[in-house]
Amino acid sequence: MTDPSGPLEPRELRAWMAFLAAGHLLDHEVERQLKRDGGLSHPEFEVLLKLGVADGNRLRMSDLARLVMVSKSRLTYQVTQLERAGLVRRTACDSDRRAVWAELTPEGAATIERVRPGHRRVVREALIEVLTPDEIDLLGEALSRVAERLLAR
Amino acid sequence: MTDPSGPLEPRELRAWMAFLAAGHLLDHEVERQLKRDGGLSHPEFEVLLKLGVADGNRLRMSDLARLVMVSKSRLTYQVTQLERAGLVRRTACDSDRRAVWAELTPEGAATIERVRPGHRRVVREALIEVLTPDEIDLLGEALSRVAERLLAR
């Protein structure tokens, strides 16, 4: 029974530090590619992706915020930027007049397609190809649990 | 032989998405705790930690930047903030007059000690305790490789 606020074991520390480092570096790499190939930030790209797989290519702002894991005000900002770039459009929601649809435009869909190949390549080269198939499965399994657990609070 | 820019396999996609989600959520949690217990941001805390384990509790700005994985200008800003808060002090470097030491003050060391228990608790509860010992080892192993690989470019 270890002290819940005492030092981490070396192996635990290693896992945490590797997680942080890999996160920083991977995100940096992804950001670079997205900016280069499409002038997008990573959060912006995630917004486009979520809209791309949504029913009718649209989502309400608050659902979108939850999916992308971003604050409401931040999403407002990002969607405004994407709207300015013509990649997303805002529409009124008939059934709830407080709500706002964020909808992917054809240009937005085209942008996804243009940027995605490079994005996939980055994820492959930096993450997937460095891991064995077993590690990939275990990582997905373990980190899904971590995320799930944090969501359920 | 899969197309290097084609879609990811479902399990690969799952690993990537879990990695992103866990990263977002964990960071959010850590940020919350640090702000609450010590008025610090996560990057600021990482700066203090690196200084805390360094020889003589001090590092040059550029070494510090590399260790914390932030840009030079960002570090300049953060160290200025920490200096303003009295947690860090800048000193001239005799052997290289371009260089600047960032040095942990006693108040900075005290702040680490004050904040660390809560920080550890967060990491434990959100990450460590959700994983089996095997998963922890494998995560450390695998993600270290990912980070290392990205550093070596």
Add this chain to the structure above:
DNA sequence: TCCAGTTAGTTCAGTTTTGAACCTTCAAGG
């Protein structure tokens, strides 16, 4: 029907981050 409590989204002011431009100092080779 009304009101109290929620929820959706935006706004705003203040803070942080970015990236390029800019000094200064160093190091290596003529």
Add this chain to the structure above:
DNA sequence: CCTTGAAGGTTCAAAACTGAACTAACTGGA
């Protein structure tokens, strides 16, 4: 000694982010 190029840091203006305050609209109960 002089260059010349690279390295250490800072600066600045523009862009992005944060959290709290706010408006408007929904919901359920008295």
